Structure formats: structure tokens, C-alpha cells
Amino acid sequence: DTLNILAVSGSLREKSSNTALMHAIIGLAPEEMRFEVYRGLGDLPHFNPDLDTEAGPAAVTELRSRLAAADAVLICTPEYGNGVPGSLKNALDWIVSSGEFVNKPTAVITASPTPMGGDKAHASLLLTLGMINAVVDDGATLMIPHISLKLDREGRIKDDALVRDIEAMLAALLSACRAQPSK
Ligand code: FNR
Numbered sequence: 001d002t003l004n005i006l007a008v009s010g011s012l013r014e015k016s017s018n019t020a021l022m023h024a025i026i027g028l029a030p031e032e033m034r035f036e037v038y039r040g041l042g043d044l045p046h047f048n049p050d051l052d053t054e055a056g057p058a059a060v061t062e063l064r065s066r067l068a069a070a071d072a073v074l075i076c077t078p079e080y081g082n083g084v085p086g087s088l089k090n091a092l093d094w095i096v097s098s099g100e101f102v103n104k105p106t107a108v109i110t111a112s113p114t115p116m117g118g119d120k121a122h123a124s125l126l127l128t129l130g131m132i133n134a135v136v137d138d139g140a141t142l143m144i145p146h147i148s149l150k151l152d153r154e155g156r157i158k159d160d161a162l163v164r165d166i167e168a169m170l171a172a173l174l175s176a177c178r179a180q181p182s183k
Pocket of ligand 1: 011012013015016017018019077078079080081082083111112113114116117118
């Protein structure tokens with residue numbers, strides 16, 4: 001069966017390297033992996049348990065139903081201030097109580113122009129995803145340093161080693177999906 005994967009970039013920036021990378025990854029994926037891009041991070045209200053009611057904010061309901069309908073999630077994110085960008089963390093905070101990440105195979109990619117590859121955001125994101133019981137296979141993670149040197153002006157990947165790493169990451173995500181009951 002075809003797998004439906006929700007792709008999320010943790011950067012709201014128009015010329016984001018992470019968003020470009022996310023699209024390049026989608027372009028490298030095998031046909032059985034079908035991607036939908038979630039662009040709503042910037043429209044979510046700040047997480048407030050008082051708003052987390054039956055008829056909660058529409059943007060939150062939309063995020064939850066799109067996650068529920070997805071077989072897997074792909075996250076590409078920068079690191080800001082040694083952590084996960086607030087807008088991405090905010091989205092995940094909305095999911096703690098509703099549980100759409102439980103048993104959801106999730107690929108975690110951080111990319112940074114620095115030599116560190118966003119390692120602090122990466123570690124922090126793994127902690128949060130672990131808390132909400134996402135399935136993060138070791139192979140389905142990438143920390144990409146020097147991202148600005150690895151994309152061309154059109155946002156295409158110009159680094160062969162990165163292409164190979166992405167293909168291996170996608171294969172790991174695919175097997176994590178197939179390992180789920182009914183997939
Ligand atoms: C950054 N950047 C950054 N990079 C990093 O590796 N660790 C960090 O803690 C931070 N902190 C940070 C704070 C602020 C305010 C800005 C503007 C930038 C650099 C960041 O990785 C770089 O701008 C990326 O290009 C952002 O990702 P996108 O938008 O290109 O996907």
C-alpha cells in the first residue's frame with residue numbers, strides 16, 4: 001500500500017534551507033511514499049491547556065486530524081538558541097494530550113550551516129518525541145552540518161554523500177512504517 005507521510009519544516013522562513021531540504025527529500029523518496037506538506041505551524045495558537053477542550057482551536061483540530069491520517073511524519077528543522085524552534089515545539093505540545101504521535105514512525109532531520117548540524121535541537125526533539133511515544137528509528141534520523149554548502153541556489157542537493165544518507169534514512173523510515181501492524 002501507499003504510505004501517507006506528513007512533512008513538516010520547523011522553519012517559517014521563506015528561503016529556509018530546511019524547507020528546501022524537505023522538498024529535496026520528498027523528491028528522492030520511492031513512489032510508495034506519498035508526502036503531504038504541513039504549512040500550519042505559524043498559524044497555531046500558543047499552547048494553553050485551557051484552550052485544549054472538545055471544540056478547541058480549528059488550527060489544532062486540523063493538525064491533529066492530519067497527523068492521525070498520516071502513516072508517518074518527516075520533520076526537518078533548524079536549531080534556534082540551542083533548541084527546537086518555538087513554533088515546532090508549540091505544535092508538539094498540542095499533541096501531548098491527544099496522542100496522534102503514539103506509534104507513529106517519525107524521521108528527525110536537523111540541518112544547520114554550523115559544523116554541529118543542530119545537535120542540541122536534535123537531542124531535544126528526540127526527548128519530546130519520546131515523551132509522546134513516536135517511533136524514531138535510529139536510521140531515520142540525520143544531523144546535517146554545513147547545510148548551506150550542500151544545497152544549490154534552487155535548493156537542490158549538490159552533495160552526493162548527503163543524497164546517499166537521505167536514501168538510507170528514507171529506507172529506514174519505510175521499514176519502520178512496514179513494521180507497524182496493518183502496513
Ligand atoms: C540561528 N542559527 C542557529 N544555528 C544553530 O546551529 N544553532 C543555534 O542555536 C542557532 N541559533 C540561531 C538563532 C537565531 C536567532 C537565528 C536567526 C539563527 C542559525 C540557523 O541554523 C540558520 O539561520 C539556518 O539557516 C536556519 O534554518 P533555515 O531557516 O535555513 O531552515
